[in-house]
Amino acid sequence: MKPILGRFPANFPVLYFQSGAADEDVHCSLHSGLRIEMCQHPHTMHQVVKLIVYLKRMRKSQKLISTEFSDHELCDIYITIKTGKVTQCKICDEYNKSLVLNKSVPELQAIVLPGGNESKSVKLNLSTYVTPTATRPQAQPIALGIVDSNFYLACKATSDKTPVLTVEVISDQQQLETINAEGDMARFLFFKSVNGQSMNTFESAKFPGYFISTSFKDQKPVEVCKQQVTERINTFRVNKV
Numbered sequence: 001m002k003p004i005l006g007r008f009p010a011n012f013p014v015l016y017f018q019s020g021a022a023d024e025d026v027h028c029s030l031h032s033g034l035r036i037e038m039c040q041h042p043h044t045m046h047q048v049v050k051l052i053v054y055l056k057r058m059r060k061s062q063k064l065i066s067t068e069f070s071d072h073e074l075c076d077i078y079i080t081i082k083t084g085k086v087t088q089c090k091i092c093d094e095y096n097k098s099l100v101l102n103k104s105v106p107e108l109q110a111i112v113l114p115g116g117n118e119s120k121s122v123k124l125n126l127s128t129y130v131t132p133t134a135t136r137p138q139a140q141p142i143a144l145g146i147v148d149s150n151f152y153l154a155c156k157a158t159s160d161k162t163p164v165l166t167v168e169v170i171s172d173q174q175q176l177e178t179i180n181a182e183g184d185m186a187r188f189l190f191f192k193s194v195n196g197q198s199m200n201t202f203e204s205a206k207f208p209g210y211f212i213s214t215s216f217k218d219q220k221p222v223e224v225c226k227q228q229v230t231e232r233i234n235t236f237r238v239n240k241v
Contacts, residue, residue, distance in 0.1 A: 080129040080141050080179045080189060080205075087126045088147060089240050093214045093233045094199060099124075099222060101146060106167045108153070108222040110214035123147035123241055129179070129189065139191035141205065143176055152176070153212070154187040155204035155224055163207040165224045181205060199235040201227075212236070 092098050097110040098121035113120055129141040144153040146167075154168045170176060170188075179185045189205035190212065202212040210224040213232040225232045 080131050080181060082143075082177050083128050083130055085128045087128075087240060089124055089126055089238050090121050091124060091200075091236050091238055092121070094235045094237065095216070095233060097214055097218065101151070101167070106151065108165075108167060109219055110222055111219050126192075126238070127176070131181075136191055139193045139203070141189055142192045142202075143188045144190065144202075145170075152188050153190070155190070155206050155210060156187045157207070163204060163210045163224050165212060165222060195235060198237055200238050201234055202236070203227075 090098070093110060096112065098113045098118070099108045100111045100120050101122045102109055108122065123146070125145040125147055127143045127145065129143070131141060145151065150169045150171060151167050152170050154166050155163050156166060158164055175185060176188060179189060181189070186206045190202040191205055193201050193203070195201060204210045204224060207224070209226055211227050211234040212222060213225040213234040214220065214222055215232060225234065227234060
């Protein structure tokens with residue numbers, strides 16, 4: 001058996017998945033004439049995307065459709081998949097203002113914390129994602145969640161189409177396992193880039209060109225702004241905890 005994802009015989013489609021079997025390939029039969037064969041060999045993210053496109057087609061039709069996928073179809077299902085790697089960290093801007101959660105709103109504020117009050121700054125779960133194609137090879141797709149809560153940072157548009165940073169509750173964590181970059185859940189994704197040795201930027205995946213930022217003034221909300229705005233700070237230190 002040649003383990004290639006997406007080899008679909010004329011009347012008996014076969015899809016391959018990675019299996020934990022040590023010595024042999026595993027296969028099983030499903031209804032509707034679809035057979036899944038599981039093998040040890042890993043596949044590329046591009047092949048995974050082709051699989052998802054194919055399954056989307058099957059939902060729309062019971063007929064076997066061509067196994068060739070257009071660039072348009074692949075772009076329509078441009079996805080990010082959670083890697084399982086989560087780093088706990090604290091983030092402060094380059095002027096050492098810490099991020100503090102105001103639960104009554106809720107929102108994050110950037111505050112200069114006096115000595116002994118560092119515990120007030122939020123701990124964040126920085127979850128990493130992978131994408132089918134390296135469209136941003138210098139940036140890491142991530143989601144930012146507040147430790148010991150269901151709060152996640154999100155960038156979404158207001159009624160006048162202006163992007164804003166929000167703190168939202170995600171009750172079902174499975175929603176963040178696989179995210180369509182063209183869908184609404186993309187508001188939870190940011191591109192983390194490292195500038196120099198230790199400074200980081202966080203650009204919205206939903207609204208390219210908008211970055212998480214803080215005010216030069218103390219105790220002001222954390223927001224998003226365009227990179228060229230000089231009245232705000234959009235570079236941060238990420239400190240693992």
